[in-house]
Amino acid sequence: MTTVLALPRPRHGAITLATARRILVQLRHDHRTVGLLIGVPTLLMILLRYVFDAPGAFDRIGPMLLGIFPFVVMFIVTSIGTLRERTSGTLERLMTTPLGKLDLLLGYALAFGVLALVQVAVVLTISMTWLGMNVPGPLWALVLVAVLTALLGMALGLFASAFARTEFQAVQFMPALVLPQTLLCGLFVPRDQMSTALQWISNVLPLSYVAEAMHQLTGNATPTATLYRDMIIIAACALLALVLGAATLRRRTD
Amino acid sequence: MLHGLTFEVPRGSIVGLLGPSGCGKTTLIRSVVGVQIVKGGTVTVLGWPAGAPGLRTKVGYSTQTPAVYADLTVQENLRYFASVLGAPKGDVDRVISEVGLEDARRQVAASLSGGQLSRASLAIALLGTPEVIALDEPTVGLDPVLRQELWKLFYELAARGTTLLVSSHVMDEAAKCHRLLFIRDGYILADDTPQALRTRTGSEDLEEAFLRLISERQVTA
Numbered sequence: 001m002t003t004v005l006a007l008p009r010p011r012h013g014a015i016t017l018a019t020a021r022r023i024l025v026q027l028r029h030d031h032r033t034v035g036l037l038i039g040v041p042t043l044l045m046i047l048l049r050y051v052f053d054a055p056g057a058f059d060r061i062g063p064m065l066l067g068i069f070p071f072v073v074m075f076i077v078t079s080i081g082t083l084r085e086r087t088s089g090t091l092e093r094l095m096t097t098p099l100g101k102l103d104l105l106l107g108y109a110l111a112f113g114v115l116a117l118v119q120v121a122v123v124l125t126i127s128m129t130w131l132g133m134n135v136p137g138p139l140w141a142l143v144l145v146a147v148l149t150a151l152l153g154m155a156l157g158l159f160a161s162a163f164a165r166t167e168f169q170a171v172q173f174m175p176a177l178v179l180p181q182t183l184l185c186g187l188f189v190p191r192d193q194m195s196t197a198l199q200w201i202s203n204v205l206p207l208s209y210v211a212e213a214m215h216q217l218t219g220n221a222t223p224t225a226t227l228y229r230d231m232i233i234i235a236a237c238a239l240l241a242l243v244l245g246a247a248t249l250r251r252r253t254d
Numbered sequence: 255m256l257h258g259l260t261f262e263v264p265r266g267s268i269v270g271l272l273g274p275s276g277c278g279k280t281t282l283i284r285s286v287v288g289v290q291i292v293k294g295g296t297v298t299v300l301g302w303p304a305g306a307p308g309l310r311t312k313v314g315y316s317t318q319t320p321a322v323y324a325d326l327t328v329q330e331n332l333r334y335f336a337s338v339l340g341a342p343k344g345d346v347d348r349v350i351s352e353v354g355l356e357d358a359r360r361q362v363a364a365s366l367s368g369g370q371l372s373r374a375s376l377a378i379a380l381l382g383t384p385e386v387i388a389l390d391e392p393t394v395g396l397d398p399v400l401r402q403e404l405w406k407l408f409y410e411l412a413a414r415g416t417t418l419l420v421s422s423h424v425m426d427e428a429a430k431c432h433r434l435l436f437i438r439d440g441y442i443l444a445d446d447t448p449q450a451l452r453t454r455t456g457s458e459d460l461e462e463a464f465l466r467l468i469s470e471r472q473v474t475a
Contacts, residue, residue, distance in 0.1 A: 011340055018337035026325045029362060089321030093378070096287045097338045098310045251305065252291045 015099050019107025023081070024114065037077070037115065041069035041123045049131040062133045063142065063214040064187050066123060070116045070150035071207065072178055077115075078108060078157030079170045086161065095251045105246055108158065109151055116150030117143070137217030141227060145213045148234045152206055155241035162248030181207035186215070206237040256281055256440045259295075263419060263433075265385075268412050270431030271421040272464070278440040279421040280318060283388045286419060287315040299386055311339055314384035318391045318421075320375035324364040328355055328374050331363060332381065341382035349377040352407055354400075368395040376404070380411075387411065388419045393427065405430050425461040436464055443467045 027034055048065060052058045085091040094104065120143055127133040135142055160177060164170035184194070184202040191202050202208045213230035220227075256278045263269045271279045284290035285297045288305020297304035300312060322331045332346040350359050353373040358366060363374060376392050393401045405427075408418055412432070420431065428434055429448050436443040436451075444451055444467050448460060455463040 014340075015338050018334055022323070022326070022330070022334040025330055026323060029325045088324070089317040089319055090323060092284075092289050092317060093315060093321040093335075094338065095289050096305075096310060096313060096315045097335070098307070098340065099338050252289055254291050 011098070012100055012103050015103040016106045016110065019099070019103055020110035020114075023108060023111035027111075027115065033077075037073055038119055038122050041065075041073065041119060042126055044069065045123055045127050045131060049127075049133075055132065055134070058131070059134050060215075060218055061187070062127055062131070063135055063218050064185075064211050066120065066127065066142070067146050067149045067210040067214050068182060068185075068187070068207065069123065070119055070146055071153035071210065072174065073119065074112055074116060074150045074153035075157040075160070075178060076171070076174055078112060078154045079161040079164065079173060080167055082108070082158050082161040083164055083167060083170045091249070092253075095249075101246050101249045104249065105158070105242055109154060109242070112154045113147060113151060116147050116154075120146040120150070135217055136219070136221040137227075138223065141223055141231075142214075142217055145210065145217070145231060145234065148231060148238060149207075149210045152210075152234055152238040152241065155238045155245055158245035159241050159248060162245070178207075181205045184208065185211040187211055206234060209233045209237075256285075259440075259442050261435060261442065261445050263417055265417050266412055266415045267432040268408055268418045268420060268430070269433045269435065270428050271419065271435050271437060272425065272428050272460075273423065273437035273443075275423055277437045279423075279437060280390055281440075282437070283315075283390050283419060283421055286386075287313055287388050289315075311382055312385045314379035314381070314387040316375050316379040316387075316389045316392060318394075320363075320371040322363045322371065322374050322378065325362065327360050327362050328366070328370075328377075329359045331374060332377060335378045336381050339382040345381050345383075349380040352380060353377045354403060369397065369400055372396065373400075373404075384416070386417045386419070390421050391423070392420060393422065393424070401427075425459075425464065428460045434460075436467060438468060443471060 045062065045065065048061065049058050052061065082091075085094075124142070124146075128135070156177060160173040161170055164173060184191075184198060184205055185207040186202070191199055191208065194202065209230040213227055213234065216224050216227040216230065259282070271282060273279055281290055285292050286299060286304055288309065292304075299309055302309050323334070326334070328350065329346065332349060336346050350356055353376055355370060355373055355377065358370050358374075363371060366374060372392065372395060376389065379387055379389065393404055396404065408420065412418055420427075422428070431448065433445070433447055434451060435445050443464070446454070451460065451463050452458060455466040457463045457466060
């Protein structure tokens with residue numbers, strides 16, 4: 001017997017919001033993780049300030065790290081989080097429901113975007129008041145670059161989780177994907193002083209554009225064309241990683 | 255790997271999938287709920303190909319290992335899945351009382367006992383009153399009293415017209431089903447009512463019936 005099924009009404013907005021809320025509630029139960037997410041970058045920033053102990057150097061490096069911290073943290077949190085969804089069976093269960101892949105991805109993006117905003121706000125406030133970090137560029141642009149970078153880290157983490165079977169493996173992806181980018185992004189050595197081959201590699205790594213954007217903000221009081229270009233590149237990379245991540249979520253598996 | 259399985263499940267009945275672990279019960283259930291890659295053959299649920307978008311609110315599914323968020327409370331888990339499914343308000347309370355988890359509703363899933371956890375997972379499958387419910391080993395690790403209560407619930411659901419596909423490797427549960435599929439190594443050994451299987455094999459015990467069917471098959475093969 002064939003039943004007439006009413007076409008499901010699109011309620012994707014509601015499902016996305018429910019997913020974001022669920023992820024935030026999960027975090028609310030985990031005070032220690034939230035504490036680490038906010039506390040560790042703050043602590044590192046304080047450490048950095050006194051290691052350099054020269055206003056000029058901290059003004060240059062500080063903003064770059066402001067972009068890199070959320071990137072690293074979101075990468076780890078998302079890769080482990082989605083790996084758990086895959087291994088605990090909750091992803092399989094969700095795949096039998098009306099939830100679309102995009103609902104899940106946007107739900108993660110929304111929840112972790114909020115988290116990134118809080119993280120950046122705390123680190124930025126402490127850096128600019130107590131630590132005396134001086135950034136001539138507009139604040140909104142600084143926050144936007146940091147949040148876009150956090151979303152990039154999130155999207156890459158989601159993608160990487162598809163290639164890990166265990167949490168041990170997922171954690172190892174962090175140094176594998178993040179450290180080379182950190183070394184080549186211009187944080188330690190300006191990119192134009194690197195060998196041509198390294199510059200080429202650096203050119204295709206998204207974190208290089210984060211470092212460049214932050215550099216633009218520390219050198220210019222008004223947004224430059226390079227800054228806008230970098231923001232677009234970071235956003236495009238985040239989107240690409242999100243699409244790749246979506247491709248790894250399958251409704252049907254073996 | 256499943257071979258040449260052909261069977262139909264009548265509405266409003268409880269169909270048991272019986273067989274040793276690794277025989278293909280989970281693969282079969284996953285095919286019905288539409289998360290298994292099916293290489294050949296067709297799986298039709300309520301007249302639709304398994305996994306069709308229109309079925310996603312009509313088919314409830316509970317995996318063998320409880321699929322709940324360990325860091326959320328029972329209530330928070332249910333609220334999330336209820337909003338994903340678009341289940342009516344009050345459904346969360348309904349399913350909590352149906353599986354008897356009222357006392358544990360504010361408990362984080364990670365702190366639940368094994369039996370509570372599998373009931374929490376079962377509760378999710380009941381959200382939105384699906385027409386078909388596929389349960390993979392729903393009574394594993396439950397004490398006899400709880401098991402009996404769950405079977406009472408299954409009968410109630412069936413009486414309301416819900417179709418249940420329940421897998422188990424415990425033979426004493428087989429007798430409780432309206433219809434049984436004995437599966438071994440990906441083949442269906444038998445598809446009949448428990449009474450008919452007893453008559454056919456001439457054994458009162460279903461475990462015995464299963465063994466006889468295996469040896470019959472080996473003789474003919």
